[in-house]
Amino acid sequence: MKLNTEIIEQYFSNKSINNMIDHWIFRSIVPGKHMYQEPLKENYDRLKNIYEMLLKSLRDFKPLNSQLWEQFFGEYNALSEDVTVYIIVGSPDPYDSMIRQDKEGNKCIIFDLERIRSYSENDDKISEIIMQLITHEIAHIYIKKKYRSSSIEDSIYENLRYIVFNEGIAHFLSFDKEVLSTDWYTNEMMERKEKAYSTLLNEMKNNSQDRKDEILARANSGKYWDKFGAISGLFAIVDYYNSHNKDLICFREIFKEGPDILLETINVSNK
Numbered sequence: 001m002k003l004n005t006e007i008i009e010q011y012f013s014n015k016s017i018n019n020m021i022d023h024w025i026f027r028s029i030v031p032g033k034h035m036y037q038e039p040l041k042e043n044y045d046r047l048k049n050i051y052e053m054l055l056k057s058l059r060d061f062k063p064l065n066s067q068l069w070e071q072f073f074g075e076y077n078a079l080s081e082d083v084t085v086y087i088i089v090g091s092p093d094p095y096d097s098m099i100r101q102d103k104e105g106n107k108c109i110i111f112d113l114e115r116i117r118s119y120s121e122n123d124d125k126i127s128e129i130i131m132q133l134i135t136h137e138i139a140h141i142y143i144k145k146k147y148r149s150s151s152i153e154d155s156i157y158e159n160l161r162y163i164v165f166n167e168g169i170a171h172f173l174s175f176d177k178e179v180l181s182t183d184w185y186t187n188e189m190m191e192r193k194e195k196a197y198s199t200l201l202n203e204m205k206n207n208s209q210d211r212k213d214e215i216l217a218r219a220n221s222g223k224y225w226d227k228f229g230a231i232s233g234l235f236a237i238v239d240y241y242n243s244h245n246k247d248l249i250c251f252r253e254i255f256k257e258g259p260d261i262l263l264e265t266i267n268v269s270n271k
Contacts, residue, residue: 001079007088008051015041017090025110028100029091039089039114047113050126054087054111057130064135064177071251072169073142083107083141089114094221097133099140109137136174143169147258156212157204160229163219165259168233184238192225193235197270199228236262239269
């Protein structure tokens with residue numbers, strides 16, 4: 001893993017990153033758009049503290065739900081040198097962490113300290129959030145080693161199929177440090193699942209090119225429980241686990257079989 005801190009160091013030096021607004025990151029958050037938000041000077045000391053917390057978490061990182069991680073991917077090894085981690089400020093809400101490719105096509109994980117700061121004033125809570133974000137983004141790196149990302153040129157169906165799988169696994173592993181201890185069958189959780197499944201299955205039938213960008217954005221961005229593609233994948237993994245005698249090996253099966261196994265689970269559950 002390589003570390004790039006050019007943007008955040010600029011902020012720490014000048015309490016501004018105005019001279020970095022043309023950096024490639026701000027033109028890749030959403031393809032075809034230039035997205036940038038100047039960080040507030042008054043958050044300087046708080047961001048310094050979160051920066052140190054993030055560096056330590058990256059150095060000492062072990063994924064959340066490590067037993068389950070090993071079923072999906074095998075034992076965790078440090079990120080390879082072909083992955084660069086950028087620590088920045090300047091992304092608009094809700095882009096707290098993401099994976100993008102730089103101009104040379106290299107994989108980059110990007111963490112925005114201002115977005116992370118906005119979630120809590122409590123250091124312990126911020127530390128938990130940092131671990132969730134790192135687990136989430138590194139899971140994407142592992143998934144993409146085996147499964148090619150869908151392309152915007154692909155159909156809405158194919159894009160949603162990939163989002164359910166890719167984001168479902170990343171959301172599942174990073175949901176909580178003890179994800180299987182969560183009660184997934186409360187009334188509130190069931191309502192969330194039914195809404196996500198129903199929206200997903202309806203939008204998978206949609207062939208509208210005019211709405212494609214909007215549909216895919218809603219599937220994977222915005223408020224947590226409203227991301228119907230990602231949340232469908234999360235619940236599908238839970239449903240698959242519970243329908244297979246709660247055997248941890250089922251997570252290995254999910255990753256081996258690929259996206260269709262989660263779509264089948266959603267279709268069965270939605271009947």
